[in-house]
Every structure is written in structure tokens, then in C-alpha cells.
Amino acid sequence: MPELPEVEVCRRQLAAWSEGRAVAGVRLPDPGAVRRVASSRPSDALPGADAVLAGFVGRRCTGVDRHGKRALWRFGDRALLLHLGMTGKWVRRRADEVPRHGRVGVVLDDGSTLWLVDPRRFGCVVPGSLAELSAALGAGHGPDALDAPLDGPGLAARCASGRPIKVLLMEQGRVAGLGNIQAAEALWRAGIAPQLPASALDAAAWARLAEAIPVQLEATLADTLGDEVVYVSEGGDNPFAVYGREGEPCPRCGAAIRKTVLGGRATFDCPVCQPDAVTPAEVSVKPAGFRAS
Ligand SMILES: [Zn+2]
Structure with missing residues (x-):
């Protein structure tokens, strides 16, 4: 999609x-x-x-x-x-x-x-x-996630809710452009569990997520440019770190990628890099060794 x-x-x-x-x-x-x-x-x-x-x-x-x-x-x-x-x-x-x-x-x-x-x-x-x-x-939509990226406090203000952070990121009225795949990948880059309530994120986590969103979008763009787009769902190559990779090793830590269902959508995350802790661990949004960075 x-x-x-x-x-x-x-x-x-x-x-x-x-x-x-x-x-x-x-x-x-x-x-x-x-x-x-x-x-x-x-x-x-x-x-x-x-x-x-x-x-x-x-x-x-x-x-x-x-x-x-x-x-x-x-x-x-x-x-x-x-x-x-x-x-x-x-x-x-x-x-x-x-x-x-x-x-x-x-x-x-x-x-x-x-x-x-x-x-x-x-x-x-x-x-x-x-x-x-x-x-x-742009009527009814939040700022464009690529052309008008938010900083940590700006993103926190647009996602002020106790609902899961991944579900909020996919709501176009908050931030425009993210869907199921890009939200999952940005959360992996930021080291934030998709099901974590947005209200549980601290300032450092918001800052990482705000940085991770445009980094992730640019990485997918770089992978897609020059070709007629073939979606992963149509059998195209999977350029993603966690999306569609249940059981495969996390590119950052090697742990098995986990698949869950959140808000009715399949979601993928790394249980080690994206701990269920209220304050997620410090991680780099541009992990060394992962090509899409
Ligand atoms: Zn990991």
C-alpha cells in the first residue's frame, strides 16, 4: 500500500x-x-x-x-x-x-x-x-512528515494521547504520510515499542522518534527512486528492517523480530531494541551496518 x-x-x-x-x-x-x-x-x-x-x-x-x-x-x-x-x-x-x-x-x-x-x-x-x-x-491533515518534520516537543504535542504510539503515528490528522510500514520502521529506529502509550514517552524518546521519521522516509525514498514502484505486498524486494520479517534477526541486535496485531494491523518490532519499558533505552536511529540509513 x-x-x-x-x-x-x-x-x-x-x-x-x-x-x-x-x-x-x-x-x-x-x-x-x-x-x-x-x-x-x-x-x-x-x-x-x-x-x-x-x-x-x-x-x-x-x-x-x-x-x-x-x-x-x-x-x-x-x-x-x-x-x-x-x-x-x-x-x-x-x-x-x-x-x-x-x-x-x-x-x-x-x-x-x-x-x-x-x-x-x-x-x-x-x-x-x-x-x-x-x-x-492538506485539509484535515497534520504537517507533512517529510517536508515539514516536527521536533520532539512538536511531535509530542500532536500525539498527546494515552493510546499506542504506532496507532497515533498512522492518523493522518496528526502527521501526514505515515502508514503501517513507515510507522513500524520509524519506531524501530527510535527504539520505541509500538504498543507503548504515547503519554509514557519521555522527551528523549520524542526527540529520537522525531528524528527517526524523516530519516526512515528518506531511506525508503532512496531505495525506491528510479524504478517503477513495486510494493512489498506485490512481491517486491523487502527493504525494511522489521516489517514483514517475523522471526528474522533484528539488523541492530540480532534478536528475532516479533509480529503482533495492534489497532487491527500487523505490526513488527524487536523485543530487545524496543523494550516495553516506560522509558525506552537509548539507541541510534541510524544503526551502523543497516543499509537503509
Ligand atoms: Zn533489535
């Missing part, structure tokens, strides 16, 4: 492929992928989507923005808000090639077509005015 790093790769790729180029046409095999709001429900389909998208023909791409897990593809004073859902991604194909599970295609004046490919159909495109969609991009 896409989290901030995959959406940032998507943003950079779309910008590289389309900035300055004009839209030459639109392909719409699945009108349900064009929605009134950023939603995972095909029932939120925008009526008359074909005609609305046809209004983009002749417009030039003026850039691509991102906030958390959403992107905004700008075409002058109009834009497309992009929501990748569970399995969505944007790929580049020759104009005459329709990829499997291609939902919406934007044909460019260089003979390429950029496609939303989405087997599960939770992803979507929301057309609208730039002003309206710029406001919608």
Missing part, C-alpha cells in the same frame, strides 16, 4: 514526465476512477467524467505537489487531485498501449500516455479548480 515515499516517487515521476507538456487527449476505460472527492469508493464517481477530463485537453502541466499520501497535478488554474488508494500507481506507456488495470490515461503531446493502474480500484482522480483542490490537498 502506498505511503509517503511511494507517493513522493509518483510525484517526482509525474513531474519529470509531464511538466511543460500539453495534454493531447484523455483515455477513460473506468469512469468510476474519476470521483467528486478523494475517496476509495467507486460510488463517489463524478457524473460526466469524460466531458470534465476533456476540458484538460490543450492545457500544459505546471507542476505536481504532494501532501502526505496525496498528490496534486497542476494544469494552470485547473488540477487533478490524486489518491492512490490501496494498489494505485501511475505509469508511463506509449500512446497506443493500454496497461492491465489501466483506469485513467492522460495522453501527452510527446506521444506518451500516463496511466493510473489500479487493480483494486480504491484509487482515484478528482478534477477541479486549482484553488479548490490546493485547499483540499
Whole structure:
């Protein structure tokens, strides 16, 4: 499932492929992928989507923005808000090639077509005015975890709760961009047990976690750049320290990685580096010998 790093790769790729180029046409095999709001429900389909998208023909791409897990593809004073859902991604194909599970295609004046490919159909495109969609991009979301990283006290203030720290990190209204994988990995880097109540963390733990979040996101980005994104859930290489590694040795201490369920989601942690203690032990967020650091 896409989290901030995959959406940032998507943003950079779309910008590289389309900035300055004009839209030459639109392909719409699945009108349900064009929605009134950023939603995972095909029932939120925008009526008359074909005609609305046809209004983009002749417009030039003026850039691509991102906030958390959403992107905004700008075409002058109009834009497309992009929501990748569970399995969505944007790929580049020759104009005459329709990829499997291609939902919406934007044909460019260089003979390429950029496609939303989405087997599960939770992803979507929301057309609208730039002003309206710029406001919608970050509405209800906390600061972007990569572009506007918080310091320890700032993160503590946004996560003031007695609920488990990992569950809070995944709530987009607190910090935007972290999902199940990035939250687990950042907590491993910071040496904090995922189930620990946020109210139990001390100032040193908050400082480590605040540092670990952008370090972790940058590490995943560095691993993902340059390729068409393949999610771990689709059989891609697993670049992570603990995620999906139950029973394997912790890259920092060698203890067996533990799998638990927290807030209904599978979570992975190291029982040694991430002790259940109220005040976690001091660890480095950039452990020596682990390549993604
Ligand atoms: Zn460990």
C-alpha cells in the first residue's frame, strides 16, 4: 500500500514526465476512477467524467505537489487531485498501449500516455479548480512528515494521547504520510515499542522518534527512486528492517523480530531494541551496518 515515499516517487515521476507538456487527449476505460472527492469508493464517481477530463485537453502541466499520501497535478488554474488508494500507481506507456488495470490515461503531446493502474480500484482522480483542490490537498491533515518534520516537543504535542504510539503515528490528522510500514520502521529506529502509550514517552524518546521519521522516509525514498514502484505486498524486494520479517534477526541486535496485531494491523518490532519499558533505552536511529540509513 502506498505511503509517503511511494507517493513522493509518483510525484517526482509525474513531474519529470509531464511538466511543460500539453495534454493531447484523455483515455477513460473506468469512469468510476474519476470521483467528486478523494475517496476509495467507486460510488463517489463524478457524473460526466469524460466531458470534465476533456476540458484538460490543450492545457500544459505546471507542476505536481504532494501532501502526505496525496498528490496534486497542476494544469494552470485547473488540477487533478490524486489518491492512490490501496494498489494505485501511475505509469508511463506509449500512446497506443493500454496497461492491465489501466483506469485513467492522460495522453501527452510527446506521444506518451500516463496511466493510473489500479487493480483494486480504491484509487482515484478528482478534477477541479486549482484553488479548490490546493485547499483540499492538506485539509484535515497534520504537517507533512517529510517536508515539514516536527521536533520532539512538536511531535509530542500532536500525539498527546494515552493510546499506542504506532496507532497515533498512522492518523493522518496528526502527521501526514505515515502508514503501517513507515510507522513500524520509524519506531524501530527510535527504539520505541509500538504498543507503548504515547503519554509514557519521555522527551528523549520524542526527540529520537522525531528524528527517526524523516530519516526512515528518506531511506525508503532512496531505495525506491528510479524504478517503477513495486510494493512489498506485490512481491517486491523487502527493504525494511522489521516489517514483514517475523522471526528474522533484528539488523541492530540480532534478536528475532516479533509480529503482533495492534489497532487491527500487523505490526513488527524487536523485543530487545524496543523494550516495553516506560522509558525506552537509548539507541541510534541510524544503526551502523543497516543499509537503509
Ligand atoms: Zn533489535
